[in-house]
Amino acid sequence: MKNTIDRIQSFYQKQYKLCYIQSFNLVRCENEIGILTDNLMVTLSALPLVPEGEKLIVTFEDVKDLRIGSFQGAFRLDIRIQDLSADQIENINFQVKEAEYDAFSFVCRCFDWVRTY
Template sequence: MKHTADRIQSFYQKQYKLCYIQSFNLVRCEHEAGMLTDNLIITLSSLPLDQDGPKLIITFEDVKDLKIGSFQGAFRLDIKIQDISTDQLEDINFRVREQEYEAFAFVCRCFEWVKTY
């Protein structure tokens, strides 16, 4: 649990300055032979949105129950990630939601991020 809390906190620190949405892509992948999963890839950057500027690329794996709101304008995302692994839901460990504008919400198995320069 502590490791997961540290990972989430580390994500928040990275997302603090790179928090404006540049892209939001749902990608269907074959996780295992014949097993399809939906992965959500969100790219964040700073303002002004610059193709060559630093980015934070977040991949949420095995997304379920995706709800999408409005993405009007270049607004600052406030992404909250909650560890729900103790709820013992099969292959669901995190609840993710954008809090400020309710732009999206979902549950997923895991998430990774990479910062580009």
């Protein structure tokens, strides 16, 4: 549990400065046992939104119950991640919600991120 809390906090620290949405892509993938899963890739950056700028690319794997609101304007996202692993729901470990504008919400199996310069 502590490792998960540390992981979420580490994400929050990275997202603090790179919090403006640049792209939002849902990608259907076939996993190692031949089952189709939906992965969501969200690219965040600082303003101004320029192709060569620093980015935070976040990948959420095995996304379910995706709800999408509006993305109009270059607004600051406040992504909140809640650990659901103690609930022992198969392939659902995290609940993710954009808290400020309710731009999106979903549950997923795992998430990872890469910071580019």
